[in-house]
Amino acid sequence: MLYPNNIKKHKKENINYANRGMDLENLLNEANNYYLLNDIAVIYKKPTPIKINKVKYGNFPKVIDGSFNQKSTLDYVGIYKGKYLDFDAKSTKNKTSFPLSNIHNHQIIHMERIIKHGGITFLIIDINQEIFLVKGEDIIKYYNSSKIKSIPYKLIKEIGYQIRIGYNPIINYIEAINEAYFKGEI
Amino acid sequence: MLYPNNIKKHKKENINYANRGMDLENLLNEANNYYLLNDIAVIYKKPTPIKINKVKYGNFPKVIDGSFNQKSTLDYVGIYKGKYLDFDAKSTKNKTSFPLSNIHNHQIIHMERIIKHGGITFLIIDINQEIFLVKGEDIIKYYNSSKIKSIPYKLIKEIGYQIRIGYNPIINYIEAINEAYFKGEI
Secondary structure, eight states: OOSOOOOSSOOHHHHOGGGGTOOHHHHHHHHHHHHHHTTSOEEEEOOOOOEEEEEEOSSSOEEEEEEOOSOOOOSEEEEETTEEEEEEEEEOSOSSEEEGGGSOHHHHHHHHHHHHTTOEEEEEEEETTEEEEEEHHHHHHHHHOTTOSEEEHHHHHHHSEEOOBOSSSSBOTHHHHHHHHOTTTO | OOSOOOOSSOOHHHHOGGGGTOOHHHHHHHHHHHHHHTTSOEEEEOOOOOEEEEEEOSSSOEEEEEEOOSOOOOSEEEEETTEEEEEEEEEOSOSSEEEGGGSOHHHHHHHHHHHHTTOEEEEEEEETTEEEEEEHHHHHHHHHOTTOSEEEHHHHHHHSEEOOBOSSSSBOTHHHHHHHHOTTTO
16 A cells, blocks of 8 residues: 555554655645646745855756755745745654754744744644644744753644644645634634 | 935936946945845845856866756845845836846746745836836736737836835835835834
8 A cells, every 4th residue: 555544543554654755845746746637735845055156058058066065944835825834844754853963043034024024934743653733833832942952752642733744745834834824813 | 426316306417326336236236235234124036046167176166067057037126024025126227117128037927936925026016217016916027918018117106116216224124124015013
């Protein structure tokens, strides 16, 4: 079976998408492609910022010297229901907590700016074979707390919005966005 | 004098920024940096999509084989007053009209999607030493008209919102956004 069943109550074997060779980035790309083709949202991964130092021209020009010296902010950007979305995906192998060292300070500053200007920002966290949307507001709060170095898995289950594993798209994470930000509107 | 005066009625010598070695992209980057630092908006140029084929690792990893084989949509994205912005900058040396061949079909499709989902999309057109914001809705209309191959400069002056050349930022194009999309709100 290529894809797990679209069931609400997950069993571990059904959410172990990693065994099928799909990482979180591929799953998000698949979902974004589905949203685009079905006119649900326009969301895409920002290209990796590469400073182009030297190009070899020809029928197919190519970069032969490019450096990774620019800071990226969050990986995904888009529009959904008229709202600006800006988010990132983070995976941890740690099963009991999400280490905040996974987040860079400039990413927190970016999240603060997005919230200030009325956008939606969050992290998609892949932990313990489950996937959660955690609001930027919560991430910022814990990041700025000097007492917390990681967010316990149990707390993520409490404050986060679990993303169900289904079929086409495998992770239909817009359901979690609806629950987190558009509750009562739909 | 490094910068022209911030005057409403421009004389040609005052808007000839090209002589100062600033192209439209640099001017937009300068403006975006100003908006970021002054908490006005978060707008940035999307990185050029480069497919990374080979990286040379070391203290400073670099791309030694990268190809430009992905379609880009529009160059700039951001958030302003809670709204999603997605736009491009186009320069033409043609003084009497803006050839629609400057726009790719997939860019029109992208603009249509942004409008459909409630975002703001436009082109910033640099023509005849003047700069205008032209709404995506108008661009799409003329692009899809089989009769029109270019938008006359006179029509751009009529349907577009002129961007004044000033000081810090040199092109304060958010004024034109306000006029085009937020009139009466400010």
